[in-house]
Amino acid sequence: xxxxxxxxxxxxxxxxxxxxxxxxxxxxxxxxxxxxxxxxxxxxxxxxxxxxxxxxxxxxxxxxxxxxxxxxxxxxxxxxxxxxxxxxxxxxxxxxxxxxxxxxxxxxxxxxxxxxxxxxxxxxxxxxxxxxxxxxxxxxxxxxxxxxxxxxxxxxxxxxxxxxxxxxxxxxxxxxxxxxxx
Amino acid sequence: xxxxxxxxxxxxxxxxxxxxxxxxxxxxxxxxxxxxxxxxxxxxxxxxxxxxxxxxxxxxxxxxxxxxxxxxxxxxxxxxxxxxxxxxxxxxxxxxx
Numbered sequence: 001x002x003x004x005x006x007x008x009x010x011x012x013x014x015x016x017x018x019x020x021x022x023x024x025x026x027x028x029x030x031x032x033x034x035x036x037x038x039x040x041x042x043x044x045x046x047x048x049x050x051x052x053x054x055x056x057x058x059x060x061x062x063x064x065x066x067x068x069x070x071x072x073x074x075x076x077x078x079x080x081x082x083x084x085x086x087x088x089x090x091x092x093x094x095x096x097x098x099x100x101x102x103x104x105x106x107x108x109x110x111x112x113x114x115x116x117x118x119x120x121x122x123x124x125x126x127x128x129x130x131x132x133x134x135x136x137x138x139x140x141x142x143x144x145x146x147x148x149x150x151x152x153x154x155x156x157x158x159x160x161x162x163x164x165x166x167x168x169x170x171x172x173x174x175x176x177x178x179x180x181x182x
Numbered sequence: 183x184x185x186x187x188x189x190x191x192x193x194x195x196x197x198x199x200x201x202x203x204x205x206x207x208x209x210x211x212x213x214x215x216x217x218x219x220x221x222x223x224x225x226x227x228x229x230x231x232x233x234x235x236x237x238x239x240x241x242x243x244x245x246x247x248x249x250x251x252x253x254x255x256x257x258x259x260x261x262x263x264x265x266x267x268x269x270x271x272x273x274x275x276x277x278x279x
Binding site: 051089090091093094095098114117118121126127128129130131132133137140141142143144145146147148149152159160161162163165166167171172173174175178179180 | 194248
């Protein structure tokens with residue numbers, strides 16, 4: 001596993017991978033190795049079974065509900081905050097993407113209610129981000145789900161979405177990428 | 183990894199699935215190029231499988247509208263793809279003489 005975010009890099013792998021990475025590592029100041037749960041770029045990475053879970057619960061629990069008389073600046077701020085949570089909660093992507101199309105002159109109470117509904121959904125106690133299992137390499141398959149809601153947006157535009165999964169024969173999966181866009 | 187990984191594409195659009203299996207054709211000129219490209223990708227084996235799923239089993243049904251998607255939520259929490267694919271395009275058998 002390799003993670004890269006601006007100037008932070010996370011790498012975790014087999015002993016063979018460590019040998020391959022040693023030459024690169026010697027060129028940079030590396031932090032102490034951590035063999036347990038870690039934080040990376042605001043995401044908590046926790047071991048779970050043979051895999052790991054990515055979650056941002058600490059950040060998500062600090063999100064605040066909007067009052068129904070909230071102005072556009074306040075709406076936009078918390079919309080951006082919710083967008084950050086989609087790293088580990090891609091199920092919130094549609095709300096963020098569709099509400100990102102709301103301009104100052106078009107803000108309505110229903111937009112505030114939609115944002116609050118997803119903040120409440122994200123803060124439900126039993127939801128804990130993305131579980132990524134260790135997969136059987138010999139039986140891997142890339143599975144892509146696609147969808148479009150034809151003309152469901154203002155002025156007849158269409159919202160599209162897809163998710164890319166790496167799946168093995170036991171149906172365990174890793175979420176590779178997802179997107180919701182106009 | 184030094185190996186190729188097959189790619190499966192799933193959709194809940196029955197019309198799109200039918201067009202891919204050539205059981206129907208599209209009259210939408212703006213879609214013809216994209217659909218033909220998808221068919222060619224399947225014919226060349228770049229896409230290994232195309233399947234049709236019910237809307238409630240489509241993981242990304244909740245990525246195009248503001249609504250809770252149980253299928254996606256379940257996938258994220260369990261890390262297991264448990265939803266059923268109703269139909270797959272079946273490749274014709276290759277007979278080696």
